[in-house]
Amino acid sequence: MKTPTEQQVSGSWKQFKGKVQEAWGVLTEDEIDEVEGQRDQLEGRLEEKTGETREAIRRRIDQLAQDVKYSF
Secondary structure (H helix, E strand, O other), rough: OOHHHHHHHHHHHHHHHHHHHHOOOOOHHHHHHHOOHHHHHHHHHHHHHHOHHHHHHHHHHHHHHHOOOOOO
């Protein structure tokens, strides 16, 4: 059974994952799950798939994470 803190982190990840999918439809749910909690890998995949700069991706991820109170 998950503790309340674990449940909160899990819920925040699910919300964050949904925001990432909305922002970058090029990643599948499975691809996002593979990089759970690994920000550098997420940024790298997005850079590969979209051609956006790492800095632009980083800023957008920061905003999405802040919106759902998710932290890496």
